[in-house]
Amino acid sequence: MRHRVLVCYDISSDKRRDKIAKACESYGTRIQFSVFECPLDELKHQQLKAELESLINRDEDQVLFVTLGPESGDASLRIDAIGRPYTKRSRVVVV
Template identity: 40%
Template sequence: MTVFYVICFDVHDAKRLRKVSNEMENFGVRVQRSVFECHLESGQLQELKRRLDKLMNPTEDQVRYYNLCGKDKLHIVIDGSGRVSADPDYNLL
């Protein structure tokens, strides 16, 4: 079962930032410069954390993982352009 996460990060080195951003693109959809929406299974989340841990400097950088349930996702408000990413496993017709 996939879970919806909003993952945001603050990386202080340009080279590390580029590597973290590239890795995040393998797991989710970029919605802002350092914010991604991801639909992940437990194993995928653990793999993402493992990969990011290798890229980041724990004394300078941080990643935040926000787990949103289905009800929370219904209350996301976006001002301006953009939309909430769809779960790739499900399509509403």
């Protein structure tokens, strides 16, 4: 079964960022400068993760994989990260 996965990245090097973008273009559609929507089955998801992991600097870069659920539209959110760990941000608004 294929799932909709958002791939979002924060890459500190222009050269690495270009390589990440090129790799992501092979799997999905760019929806923002550093965000791709990719319809992936489990094998393609693991292949993309491995490919991107080989391109990043684990101390400086971060790639998030946000699984939105099956392509059928049922939503179930899962967030995985490689590189810098993902931390949930507080929702406190300061005005």
